[in-house]
Amino acid sequence: MIANIIVDVPSRQTDRPFDYKVPKSLQPWIELGSRVGVPFGPRVLQGVVVGLAEESEYDHSKLKPIKELLDPEPPLLPDLIELSKWLSEKYCCSRIAALQIMLPSALKGKEVKYIALSGAEQEQAYANSAWLQALRQEDGAIKLEKLMAMFPEEHRSIKQALQQGLLTLSGKVKDRTGIKQVRMVLPPADPEAAREQLAALKKQARKQYEVLSYLLEHPEPIALAQLVAKLNTSSSVVQGLAGKELVRIEDVEQKRDPYRHRQFEPSSPLPLTELQRHVYERIVKEMERKSGQTMLLHGVTGSGKTEVYLQSIAQCLDSNRQAIVLVPEISLTPQMVERFKSRFGDAVAVMHSRLSDGERYDEWRKIRHGQARVVVGARSAIFAPFSSIGLIIIDEEHESSYKQDETPKYHARDVAVRRAKQHGAVVLLGSATPSLETFVAASRIPKGAAEAPLLSMPERVAGQAMPTVHIIDMRQELTQGNRSMFSSALYEALKQRLERQEQTVLLLNRRGYSTFVMCRSCGYTASCPHCDISLTYHQKTRLLRCHYCGHAEQEPKQCPQCESEHIRFFGTGTQKVEEELAKLFPGIRVIRMDVDTTTEKNAHEKLLKTFSERKADVLLGTQMVAKGLDFPYVTLVGVIAADTTLNLPDFRAAERTFQLLTQVAGRAGRHHLQGEVMIQTYNPEHYAVQAAAQHHYEQFIQQELELRMGMMYPPYCRLICITMSAERLDQLAEVSTRFVNELKEIAQYEGVLVPLQSRMARAMEILGPVASPLARIKDRYRYQCVIKYRGSIDASTLVERAMEPFVAGKTSKQVLFSVDVDPQVIV
Ligand SMILES: Nc1ncnc2c1ncn2[C@@H]1O[C@H](COP(=O)(O)OP(=O)(O)OP(=O)(O)O)[C@@H](O)[C@H]1O
Numbered sequence: 001m002i003a004n005i006i007v008d009v010p011s012r013q014t015d016r017p018f019d020y021k022v023p024k025s026l027q028p029w030i031e032l033g034s035r036v037g038v039p040f041g042p043r044v045l046q047g048v049v050v051g052l053a054e055e056s057e058y059d060h061s062k063l064k065p066i067k068e069l070l071d072p073e074p075p076l077l078p079d080l081i082e083l084s085k086w087l088s089e090k091y092c093c094s095r096i097a098a099l100q101i102m103l104p105s106a107l108k109g110k111e112v113k114y115i116a117l118s119g120a121e122q123e124q125a126y127a128n129s130a131w132l133q134a135l136r137q138e139d140g141a142i143k144l145e146k147l148m149a150m151f152p153e154e155h156r157s158i159k160q161a162l163q164q165g166l167l168t169l170s171g172k173v174k175d176r177t178g179i180k181q182v183r184m185v186l187p188p189a190d191p192e193a194a195r196e197q198l199a200a201l202k203k204q205a206r207k208q209y210e211v212l213s214y215l216l217e218h219p220e221p222i223a224l225a226q227l228v229a230k231l232n233t234s235s236s237v238v239q240g241l242a243g244k245e246l247v248r249i250e251d252v253e254q255k256r257d258p259y260r261h262r263q264f265e266p267s268s269p270l271p272l273t274e275l276q277r278h279v280y281e282r283i284v285k286e287m288e289r290k291s292g293q294t295m296l297l298h299g300v301t302g303s304g305k306t307e308v309y310l311q312s313i314a315q316c317l318d319s320n321r322q323a324i325v326l327v328p329e330i331s332l333t334p335q336m337v338e339r340f341k342s343r344f345g346d347a348v349a350v351m352h353s354r355l356s357d358g359e360r361y362d363e364w365r366k367i368r369h370g371q372a373r374v375v376v377g378a379r380s381a382i383f384a385p386f387s388s389i390g391l392i393i394i395d396e397e398h399e400s401s402y403k404q405d406e407t408p409k410y411h412a413r414d415v416a417v418r419r420a421k422q423h424g425a426v427v428l429l430g431s432a433t434p435s436l437e438t439f440v441a442a443s444r445i446p447k448g449a450a451e452a453p454l455l456s457m458p459e460r461v462a463g464q465a466m467p468t469v470h471i472i473d474m475r476q477e478l479t480q481g482n483r484s485m486f487s488s489a490l491y492e493a494l495k496q497r498l499e500r501q502e503q504t505v506l507l508l509n510r511r512g513y514s515t516f517v518m519c520r521s522c523g524y525t526a527s528c529p530h531c532d533i534s535l536t537y538h539q540k541t542r543l544l545r546c547h548y549c550g551h552a553e554q555e556p557k558q559c560p561q562c563e564s565e566h567i568r569f570f571g572t573g574t575q576k577v578e579e580e581l582a583k584l585f586p587g588i589r590v591i592r593m594d595v596d597t598t599t600e601k602n603a604h605e606k607l608l609k610t611f612s613e614r615k616a617d618v619l620l621g622t623q624m625v626a627k628g629l630d631f632p633y634v635t636l637v638g639v640i641a642a643d644t645t646l647n648l649p650d651f652r653a654a655e656r657t658f659q660l661l662t663q664v665a666g667r668a669g670r671h672h673l674q675g676e677v678m679i680q681t682y683n684p685e686h687y688a689v690q691a692a693a694q695h696h697y698e699q700f701i702q703q704e705l706e707l708r709m710g711m712m713y714p715p716y717c718r719l720i721c722i723t724m725s726a727e728r729l730d731q732l733a734e735v736s737t738r739f740v741n742e743l744k745e746i747a748q749y750e751g752v753l754v755p756l757q758s759r760m761a762r763a764m765e766i767l768g769p770v771a772s773p774l775a776r777i778k779d780r781y782r783y784q785c786v787i788k789y790r791g792s793i794d795a796s797t798l799v800e801r802a803m804e805p806f807v808a809g810k811t812s813k814q815v816l817f818s819v820d821v822d823p824q825v826i827v
């Protein structure tokens with residue numbers, strides 16, 4: 001038997017399957033998706049089996065055998081193996097990179113596996129097996145590798161016993177994932193008795209007194225290390241108390257189910273509203289057809305999309321299929337997780353980046369072994385090893401975080417569509433503000449269907465009104481002499497909320513790396529004459545640049561539109577806003593939520609909990625506060641400056657702004673209290689701001705589509721961005737020019753190098769090379785080439801072909817290529 005194996009070498013020349021012999025003893029174990037160790041040159045490397053065959057085209061005698069099996073059960077299923085091929089072709093990445101993202105990181109390290117007896121009765125069936133005797137002698141557990149070496153003839157029966165559950169497999173990954181013990185301090189069992197000792201301690205042992213009084217005040221178990229740090233004391237002090245039997249110290253196993261300590265109130269399905277029912281029925285019908293269809297659920301904020309998800313999932317599970325739910329990382333809040341856990345209990349696995357490798361590995365195993373049938377997770381959960389998927393839900397489908405910005409630069413939505421086709425599953429994309437691409441695609445009626453796969457819920461569940469939105473013209477504030485970042489209207493509104501003890505969400509809209517130039521008097525922003533996107537200010541050179549076409553101009557000293565000198569670079573921090581709030585409203589309780597305050601584990605959770613308990617008046621933050629939150633006492637939402645995203649040098653800037661404003665506005669007045677929203681802006685007439693204020697998605701989309709058509713941007717074409725980087729600028733300039741010429745030649749030869757404005761079905765334009773907006777990173781200069789194309793062109797393959805001489809040739813070590821297919825932002 002021959003196995004085709006992708007070996008873990010990060011090089012393009014070796015990016016293909018290699019043939020290896022499968023030794024007889026390993027034959028029962030090797031399947032598609034098995035992870036193995038194979039000799040490669042002088043080393044033994046990890047590899048993944050992507051094919052099995054009887055024969056090899058190569059000389060049999062020269063083939064090397066597989067050296068070892070790394071997991072007795074293949075961690076990857078055949079559909080994922082196939083998907084990895086598609087992924088590497090579509091996103092121009094190596095096959096091994098595509099396979100690696102599908103594996104939990106715990107498996108990337110080398111794992112030692114133990115086989116153990118499970119204690120099941122049926123061992124009788126194997127009573128005469130030598131391996132059973134051996135296991136009994138060795139206290140019931142033997143290293144897998146050792147057991148296999150001991151009984152080379154009995155692999156089939158060992159495997160069978162494993163599948164029948166008579167044997168279990170315990171994986172112990174070195175370092176990170178071993179069981180964690182934590183030393184805990186338990187508060188006094190008899191607080192009354194302890195209290196009596198306090199007075200005595202106060203005189204004799206001041207430090208013990210402090211610890212004991214703290215524990216009496218906070219009678220919850222606490223980690224010893226944490227207690228010591230908190231009270232600035234030492235562990236011997238605590239041990240002293242334990243010696244007097246006033247407290248107890250115990251080693252407690254740290255549980256790795258991150259939610260095991262939480263109780264989830266079971267919830268039952270709500271009776272659906274008429275809109276919800278209609279949508280639900282169409283989803284169920286589509287699931288029954290096993291069509292692999294993608295559907296869009298366009299529902300305004302608070303329209304009850306989540307309840308539709310929950311009931312559709314229940315239906316999916318009833319028909320014995322599994323479901324994947326993707327939510328953006330930052331909205332994977334406890335609130336969100338709770339809704340799924342409450343409905344489906346232990347059938348839910350949760351995957352997000354704040355889990356440790358060990359925790360994630362445990363969740364992954366629950367999925368792989370069928371204990372979990374629903375996974376709720378961030379982007380990479382799309383690769384959950386389920387065998388029969390019925391439904392894939394992507395909530396807030398417009399979120400750019402579904403695109404991974406490292407290689408492989410995949411978009412979870414496109415992977416979902418592909419995976420759904422493999423399984424005949426339904427993809428349900430949900431959003432109050434669908435991306436243009438999705439909306440346009442979902443508006444088309446598929447061949448043979450009667451309706452477009454567009455489902456809409458235009459009203460809130462209980463018919464609550466959408467919040468009233470006021471647009472505040474910050475230019476007028478300036479002329480009236482208000483230089484504060486709060487307009488008088490927002491100030492008054494905030495004051496009112498404080499008096500009424502209602503809550504406010506404040507959004508400081510800050511995204512992206514770059515600054516832009518704006519006139520504070522008239523709102524003018526510098527934009528490119530050729531591209532209709534704003535120019536990026538480069539501090540070093542003091543130039544304004546367009547990173548799509550390379551246009552550059554001098555930094556302005558006065559506004560070209562109104563000649564004011566109040567023209568400057570924009571940017572305010574959350575910290576500054578917080579200080580200003582404290583000045584304006586002494587005593588105001590503010591929770592600041594941004595990257596600085598949420599790095600610690602569970603910080604996000606704690607901050608939101610405090611806010612939900614109404615222990616704060618204002619939740620101030622970046623994009624994090626815009627999504628998914630559902631707090632009944634929030635009646636005011638303020639946006640400090642809508643313009644920050646509006647002026648990013650990105651053709652999606654208007655779309656992003658519209659989405660963000662709509663989402664954050666949706667946080668106000670979701671329950672019995674009416675909500676109000678204040679958007680401060682220097683561009684009050686901008687169509688994105690106007691449409692968001694009127695909750696008018698269609699109006700926005702019509703205008704935006706016209707603009708995209710005019711400039712030829714998605715959804716009227718697709719993009720690929722190729723970034724080249726090198727330490728030497730002259731070399732970079734030379735190689736990138738040769739590459740672009742090569743690419744043009746190939747496109748010309750294929751007959752697709754045609755202007756997009758033409759009427760041809762297939763067209764492709766190649767722009768650049770120009771300096772990237774981030775022109776130098778880590779001492780490497782960066783150039784880029786952007787491809788725009790439409791029609792049935794396999795552009796990824798053309799790019800691969802053009803790159804080939806450069807990634808294998810003599811400059812391949814100096815000039816590095818990075819390809820981003822369907823980029824979300826171009827950096
Ligand atoms: N059929 C129903 N009957 C009663 N209440 C419902 C029903 N469906 C949903 N709700 C409630 O309505 C509220 C809003 O629903 P949900 O959070 O699902 O909306 P959403 O569309 O996901 O909103 P967003 O996009 O703003 O996050 C929730 O408190 C939810 O429990």
Ligand SMILES: [Zn+2]
Nearest residue numbers: 519522559562
């Ligand atoms: Zn001006």
Ligand SMILES: [Zn+2]
Nearest residue numbers: 528531546549
């Ligand atoms: Zn330009």
